[in-house]
Amino acid sequence: MNLQRYIVRRCAEIVIIFFVIMTVLFFLFRLAPGDPITRMVDPSMTPEEAQLLISQLGLDRPLAVQYAYFLGNFFRGQMGVSFHYGQPVVRIITQRLPNTILLFTSAVVLSALFGVWLGKILAWRKGDGIDTWFTIGALMCHTLFLPWLALLMIWLLAFKIGWFPLTGMMSPEIWIDSGSGWVAKALDVLHHLALPLLTLFIIHFGSYLLIMRSSMLNTLTEDYILTARAKGLPEQWVRDRHAAPNAALPVVTSVGLSLAFSINGGALTETVFSWPGIGRELVFAVSNSDYPLAQACFLLIAIVVLIANLIVDVLYGYLDPRIRYE
Amino acid sequence: MVTNRSYLRCVTCWPMWIMCLTILSFSACHRPGDGNILKIGLSEEPRTLNIWLAGDANSSKVLSQIYQPLYLRDPVTLAFVPWLAAELPTYEPQKRTYTVRLRKAVKWSDGTPLTAEDVVFTGRLIQGFQIPRYASKWRNVEKITALDNHTVAIRIKKPYATFLSGTMMAPIVPAHQWRAIAERAETSQKKLATLLNNEITQPIGSGPFVFQQWQRGNFVYLKKNPLFFASRQTIDGRVLGPYVNGLLFKIYSTTDVAVLALRKGEIDLFWWGIQPGYLEQLNKTPNVKVFQSKKSALYYMGFNTRRAPFNDPVLRQAVATLIDKRFIVQRILQGYGTQMDAVIPPGNIQWYCADVVRHGDGLSRTDRVRQAYQLLSQAGYTWKTPPVGNDGNIQSGEGLQLPDGRPMAAFNLLTPPADYDPHRAMSGMMIQEWLRELGMPVFARPMHFGSLLQKIKSNHDFEAFILGYGRLSLDPDYLRFFFISGNDKPRGWNMSGYRNPEFDRLAVQSESEMNPVQRRHIIYEMQRIISKDVPYLPLYNPGLLEAVRTDRFEGWVPMIDGIGNRWSFCQLKAVENAANTSSEKAKAR
Numbered sequence: 019m020n021l022q023r024y025i026v027r028r029c030a031e032i033v034i035i036f037f038v039i040m041t042v043l044f045f046l047f048r049l050a051p052g053d054p055i056t057r058m059v060d061p062s063m064t065p066e067e068a069q070l071l072i073s074q075l076g077l078d079r080p081l082a083v084q085y086a087y088f089l090g091n092f093f094r095g096q097m098g099v100s101f102h103y104g105q106p107v108v109r110i111i112t113q114r115l116p117n118t119i120l121l122f123t124s125a126v127v128l129s130a131l132f133g134v135w136l137g138k139i140l141a142w143r144k145g146d147g148i149d150t151w152f153t154i155g156a157l158m159c160h161t162l163f164l165p166w167l168a169l170l171m172i173w174l175l176a177f178k179i180g181w182f183p184l185t186g187m188m189s190p191e192i193w194i195d196s197g198s199g200w201v202a203k204a205l206d207v208l209h210h211l212a213l214p215l216l217t218l219f220i221i222h223f224g225s226y227l228l229i230m231r232s233s234m235l236n237t238l239t240e241d242y243i244l245t246a247r248a249k250g251l252p253e254q255w256v257r258d259r260h261a262a263p264n265a266a267l268p269v270v271t272s273v274g275l276s277l278a279f280s281i282n283g284g285a286l287t288e289t290v291f292s293w294p295g296i297g298r299e300l301v302f303a304v305s306n307s308d309y310p311l312a313q314a315c316f317l318l319i320a321i322v323v324l325i326a327n328l329i330v331d332v333l334y335g336y337l338d339p340r341i342r343y344e
Numbered sequence: 345m346v347t348n349r350s351y352l353r354c355v356t357c358w359p360m361w362i363m364c365l366t367i368l369s370f371s372a373c374h375r376p377g378d379g380n381i382l383k384i385g386l387s388e389e390p391r392t393l394n395i396w397l398a399g400d401a402n403s404s405k406v407l408s409q410i411y412q413p414l415y416l417r418d419p420v421t422l423a424f425v426p427w428l429a430a431e432l433p434t435y436e437p438q439k440r441t442y443t444v445r446l447r448k449a450v451k452w453s454d455g456t457p458l459t460a461e462d463v464v465f466t467g468r469l470i471q472g473f474q475i476p477r478y479a480s481k482w483r484n485v486e487k488i489t490a491l492d493n494h495t496v497a498i499r500i501k502k503p504y505a506t507f508l509s510g511t512m513m514a515p516i517v518p519a520h521q522w523r524a525i526a527e528r529a530e531t532s533q534k535k536l537a538t539l540l541n542n543e544i545t546q547p548i549g550s551g552p553f554v555f556q557q558w559q560r561g562n563f564v565y566l567k568k569n570p571l572f573f574a575s576r577q578t579i580d581g582r583v584l585g586p587y588v589n590g591l592l593f594k595i596y597s598t599t600d601v602a603v604l605a606l607r608k609g610e611i612d613l614f615w616w617g618i619q620p621g622y623l624e625q626l627n628k629t630p631n632v633k634v635f636q637s638k639k640s641a642l643y644y645m646g647f648n649t650r651r652a653p654f655n656d657p658v659l660r661q662a663v664a665t666l667i668d669k670r671f672i673v674q675r676i677l678q679g680y681g682t683q684m685d686a687v688i689p690p691g692n693i694q695w696y697c698a699d700v701v702r703h704g705d706g707l708s709r710t711d712r713v714r715q716a717y718q719l720l721s722q723a724g725y726t727w728k729t730p731p732v733g734n735d736g737n738i739q740s741g742e743g744l745q746l747p748d749g750r751p752m753a754a755f756n757l758l759t760p761p762a763d764y765d766p767h768r769a770m771s772g773m774m775i776q777e778w779l780r781e782l783g784m785p786v787f788a789r790p791m792h793f794g795s796l797l798q799k800i801k802s803n804h805d806f807e808a809f810i811l812g813y814g815r816l817s818l819d820p821d822y823l824r825f826f827f828i829s830g831n832d833k834p835r836g837w838n839m840s841g842y843r844n845p846e847f848d849r850l851a852v853q854s855e856s857e858m859n860p861v862q863r864r865h866i867i868y869e870m871q872r873i874i875s876k877d878v879p880y881l882p883l884y885n886p887g888l889l890e891a892v893r894t895d896r897f898e899g900w901v902p903m904i905d906g907i908g909n910r911w912s913f914c915q916l917k918a919v920e921n922a923a924n925t926s927s928e929k930a931k932a933r
Contacts, residue, residue, distance in 0.1 A: 051795030053802075067476040068835050074537040104397045104541040113560050169600060177604045184610060185601050190563040190592050191378075194556070289597040294389075294561020298597065307794055 020342070021335065028331070032324045039320045040092070040313075044085055047309045053077070054101045054307040075101060088313075097317075098310030102303070107314040110299065115281065115318075117187060118288075118295035121211060122280035125218035130273045132219070133226025137269075138262050140227070141234035153231065160224030168217050168290040175213060182213040185292035214291040218284075222276075229272055234265040267337060271330055278326030281319060380589040380918050382897055384908075385602045385611040389561055389595050393547050395515050396475050397540040401815070405615060406564055406593060409913060410453075410549030411515035414444060414463070415508060418580055419903035419911050422694050422818060424508050425580045428458065428516060428550065428573075430494075433508070435858075439499065440486075442507060446494040450573040452518045453554040458573075460490035465519035467498070469526055473536050481510035503858050509819035518548045552586040552914050564593040574914065584914040588897065591913065603891075606632060612896045615908045618889045620678040631895035637888045637906045638691025642684065643768065643812035645757075645775065645881040646800070650832075650841035653752055654807060658723040660878040662716040663808075664703035666778045673884050676770045680889060684882035686871045688820050691885070691904040695820040697868040700875035710738045716782055723747060731782050741783030754785035755807035758799065761790040768810045771883060775810075802834050804841065810883070811839075818904070820867050824851040827870075827879060842879035895919060 054075070072078050076087065091098060097107045133156075140149045176182045183189060192198045192206045237243065238261055246256045285301040287293065296315060303312035335341050390403040395411050398404055414429040426432060428450060433442040450458040467488040470478045484507075487499040500507065529538040547555050550573065553566035567590045569575075574584040594611060596602035602614045603622050607629045618626070618634070626632050645667070647654035654660055669683040682690055686700045704712045717732045728743025744752040757779075759772035772788035779786045786808075791799075799805050816822055825831050828851045831838035850870050857863040874880065888906045898919055901911040 051792060051798060053794065053798055067474065067479055070474055070536060071476055074534050074540075099537075099541055102391060104392055104394060105543060117561065172601060172604065177608055180608075184605050184608065185596060186562055186594065188559060188562050190383075190559070190565060190594060193559060193563070194565045194592070290601065292595055292597045292601065294595075305794075 097314040100311040129223035133223040137227040137230025156224035156227040237265040274330035383611045385614040387616045393544045409553040566591045587917040665716040680887040697871040744783040756789040758809040840879035
């Protein structure tokens with residue numbers, strides 16, 4: 019009952035926060051310097067043509083009227099038409115989002131699984147040579163500069179050794195060939211996915227490893243671990259059933275939020291690997307004052323993060339029965 | 345413990361598993377593909393396949409292979425060559441009417457004949473919807489009619505010089521595809537927006553290639569058009585193909601990776617200007633050739649002539665004298681560019697005037713300061729500490745005062761940021777130092793490009809700036825609308841607010857002068873006036889560096905604005921084919 023009430027209250031909060039974010043975003047973009055038309059025009063466009071374009075895009079109306087239209091469209095499920103692509107932003111996002119989820123969500127899940135697993139083991143073997151070397155390695159990976167690593171990986175594994183394609187998400191040669199079946203196409207995407215995934219994995223697993231290791235070390239000093247050992251339980255049982263679930267709480271928050279933010283993609287990763295995801299579009303939309311597209315991308319990120327927060331909070335209750343919802 | 349170790353071993357092998365799997369998958373699915381497809385690297389995804397919305401360079405690169413104009417330019421002389429048209433248009437002054445005859449065997453890619461009706465429809469569409477970028481070129485057209493299936497009559501409101509270079513350069517679209525779209529847009533509240541935002545998934549064109557597939561964010565594939573009208577025909581002295589089976593446009597977001605792709609042979613051309621920094625590694629790569637072409641581009645420093653202090657031409661001339669363009673080209677552009685003195689780029693051989701005022705050209709640094717000092721002193725400017733001492737030696741000038749005795753206020757030289765264009769940002773810093781030598785309180789200020797344009801174009805809130813045009817048309821009509829008084833308005837192209845009745849008179853004359861020789865004289869005179877009054881100070885014309893693979897295709901046609909032009913794509917041949925053709929010719933001889 020308490021949990022239900024908590025969820026209802028949080029949902030109401032989410033609606034209010036979302037509305038505030040939506041309003042702030044709307045005015046922030048329009049108050050920012052630069053406007054979409056100035057970037058669109060070239061010397062072959064007269065001021066009259068530019069003015070016509072402004073009126074067609076609805077940018078000549080007062081801000082309050084534009085805002086009213088924006089809200090009206092939003093409640094009708096329309097997010098507007100991209101100034102740059104001339105396409106509904108929902109369509110653009112639905113084209114790009116699966117690519118971002120495929121790369122970034124896979125990267126977060128893989129690196130979290132690996133990081134938590136290894137963190138748990140290293141904490142258990144604290145002080146061993148393996149613990150020292152892996153901890154140093156994790157710290158180094160975590161602090162690597164992503165574009166540098168990405169370019170290095172491309173140069174070494176794709177250009178020099180030739181194991182992977184340089185960039186992109188698919189080989190046109192396979193996709194334009196009418197004889198290619200879906201298996202060949204799926205394998206091709208997998209082949210293109212490997213290098214960016216490996217790069218993101220190297221960058222991210224370290225942070226999960228360190229969080230898990232540190233949390234696990236704290237947990238291992240708890241009395242209930244001593245009790246478990248005193249009961250004569252096998253070491254692996256104590257580690258996996260008693261210590262690890264309790265140590266995983268901070269990692270759940272971190273993974274939950276990372277998963278939510280993973281739909282944001284990463285402008286740098288997507289740019290270097292020419293990966294057609296949301297991150298590149300977001301940067302492009304902001305720098306070209308493509309208000310509808312930028313707003314829609316940010317709103318999507320906002321709503322996913324808000325909901326992910328709620329889910330993480332609710333999950334906490336299940337993972338740690340001591341937590342009460344009030 | 346043993347279990348832990350085995351876990352560790354398993355877990356740490358993950359990355360290796362991923363690699364093995366993907367390498368296996370690669371070997372399972374890798375296919376060499378059609379070797380006769382030209383692979384082109386683009387820097388960004390094309391915006392659209394809707395020709396009327398496409399204003400970006402990448403959409404134009406793709407769509408220019410599909411939609412064709414009536415005339416093209418010869419790559420060497422830049423003279424007009426009939427393309428969809430059968431001959432150059434004839435003009436009857438009494439009727440103010442041009443007659444354009446079309447080629448008879450032209451077909452759209454769906455097999456429908458291309459007729460005069462399509463040309464008429466295109467003209468009426470542009471005028472009816474006031475399509476940006478095209479409507480201004482058609483505003484002098486009074487009436488367009490089809491006399492028969494292959495003849496179009498175009499009556500104009502008044503004689504104007506840019507009929508061929510402007511009006512006739514519009515892409516012709518098929519009426520049978522666009523009529524329904526136009527009718528639907530006509531009934532909507534925002535008809536232009538509806539037309540521009542109409543998604544075209546299967547463009548029907550008349551060009552050498554036809555659209556086949558677009559995987560968003562990945563590639564665009566165009567196939568050879570078997571119905572291309574110029575196939576195996578001689579036009580402008582060239583036997584045209586296309587000889588390649590298709591064009592594959594791949595998207596690379598960074599030049600670093602695109603250059604690697606070219607070196608590896610993943611692409612045959614990176615269709616984007618390459619920075620000189622990449623030349624060393626490209627020159628060392630076997631089978632890669634770098635073409636250097638002139639660009640129809642202008643990079644310049646502009647002044648706000650609407651208000652003091654830059655409403656004084658003498659001050660602008662003094663600034664021009666202080667700026668060492670050769671230094672900018674040699675040091676900042678690393679020699680890959682040319683110094684500009686006229687507003688029209690030197691590569692535009694039809695209209696470029698070499699006989700313009702070249703402020704301070706060839707002078708040493710100290711002589712420049714002396715000459716600028718002399719100019720300003722004679723015009724009544726004074727200094728607290730003059731840049732030239734009583735003994736004639738150069739010293740650091742301070743406290744420059746205007747002829748009315750007021751000290752010159754500090755001002756900003758606005759430039760795009762270094763991440764947008766390092767050359768302009770660095771040029772701004774150099775110019776700041778040179779002007780300070782004379783005691784001018786100037787601050788080079790790189791700023792966000794959108795804000796910069798808004799400040800200069802819409803708000804006119806600036807003193808001086810550095811901007812550039814990377815894709816100027818080959819017709820010099822821009823000279824008119826950059827500097828004519830009527831365009832001194834918010835969002836107008838006369839950003840400097842330059843007003844000169846003599847220039848205005850020549851500009852109006854240049855618009856209506858139908859005799860090309862007479863028009864050339866007028867355009868030359870306009871360039872001379874601008875070089876003297878300096879509302880814009882042309883700085884440089886960056887060289888265009890493009891790299892191609894030489895082991896795959898040959899037959900690139902160099903031209904102003906690069907080798908990526910219709911002539912190239914219609915003449916390129918796979919290296920083995922080209923070799924076979926030449927050996928066959930040799931045998932025949």
